[in-house]
Amino acid sequence: MDITNQTRVTEFIFLGFPGVLHLRITLFVIFLIVYLLSLMGNILIIFIVVLDSTLQTPMYIFLGNLSFLEIWYTTATVPKLLDTCLSQAVTISVSGCITQYYFFFYMGATECILLAVMAYDRYLAICSPLHYSLLMSILICLWFSAGSWIGGFTSPLLSTILISHLNFCGPQKINHFFCDSDPIFKLSCSDTFFGRGLELHM
Template sequence: MDVTNETTVTQFIFLGLSGVYYLRLTLFVIFLTVYLLSLMGNTLIIFIVLMDITLQTPMYIFLGNLSFLEIWYITATVPKLLATCLSQAVSISVSGCLTQYYFFFSLGATECILLAVMAYDRYLAICSPLRYSLLMNLQMCLWFSAGSWIGGFIAPLPPTILISHLNFCGPQKINHFFCDSDPIFKLSCSDTFLVETLGYTCTSIVILSSLLLTMSSYGYIVVTIIRLSSQKAQKKTFSTCASHLTVVTIYYATIIFAYVHPPAKHNFTIGKVISVFYCVVTPLVNPLIYTLRNKDVKTAFRKVLERKRLILTRNLQRI
């Protein structure tokens, strides 16, 4: 396309979720509440894991990584979402949009890899309990954690670099509340076939390979649980990975619907609704599931509160 006579766009404007003022205010209150609860919940999990030495095991180190990731994952998109609820003229520079795109997909890819690693950890603990401490020692745990972050931040680099070379010459309105791939491609006046193909290929590889590894681990776990003689042992064993399996189901169900498809016409209204689930809801659901369903975390939390209460009582007595 000839773009020599077109004006180069230097910033984009988010259209947000709704143009109705009172609905936007209602959504603002809801999303702000969810955002703050998500920050507090994930920060609490990190604090508990760091404070209680009994939780400093591979399983909870991975959980701490996931909570740390969720804090940044929700922060990558929700502040702009909140801004669009208060004003219909929320803008972002092209470079800022590209930065948001990269960090959002990097954190998303990291979460996919980390969930696969957590499933593998549960596989080793349940299917090879005698070798678990050898196969998943602290050093291996740290290597897996670092590998998840490094792999996640490398995966979106190729499409991000190609997007940075696209021309944007109008219109400048993004039909979304953050810089997602489809709305960006729609605004470009360059040929986007290569970058779309590469982007969807990279996304599909990360999502489907991580899901395959996760489901393979749980396949072996289910077989092992079925072979246990008593129902009590089966229930106890399954309870150790039920929280993680719930998180995996919720997360993958939404991102597969949103991103695992070939370049094609996209329904942005449905896309925005689905995006709310994996951008806003999932980061809050994760700490709720892990705290409400995990006895170790709840016990550690009570111990931390008791310790803080004793310290406060002693300080008051000295006064």
């Protein structure tokens, strides 16, 4: 908690990458290429799973679900990363920062749950191959997928609500390329004890 400057902050400033312009442009091109390749690869996986009827099994449905998740996971942070490569300082509103924080951790929590479900699916396929089709039908697979998204949605909800009630007062600079919890807590002039404690349990 910092009480040095009590001016209310309405936006944060990402400091960006230090260095000369041609180095930042090089980083921009590299990150953009990796981002576009990631998007194309994940979209390709989704199309293949949807179009090929032989791949519409639980394992590939989970894989398509994971690819769909990865598209949104990277899109939550990479556009601001690309912006900070070109500009020395990029601004984001406090509400935009909290929204980015929520979606980043929503996708992260969903990914963790989905990977656990995929591990369980493979466990059933290996340890109970004769009963696998009964234990993991397409309907059960879809229920597990929906449960992963719902569980991921609720996981960062409380910490996001706590962060949205924090007061922020200068300095408003974030030495990062997206709104992570630690930089947000450092910029708060409110008590962050409960928010940090909750984050340790997530």
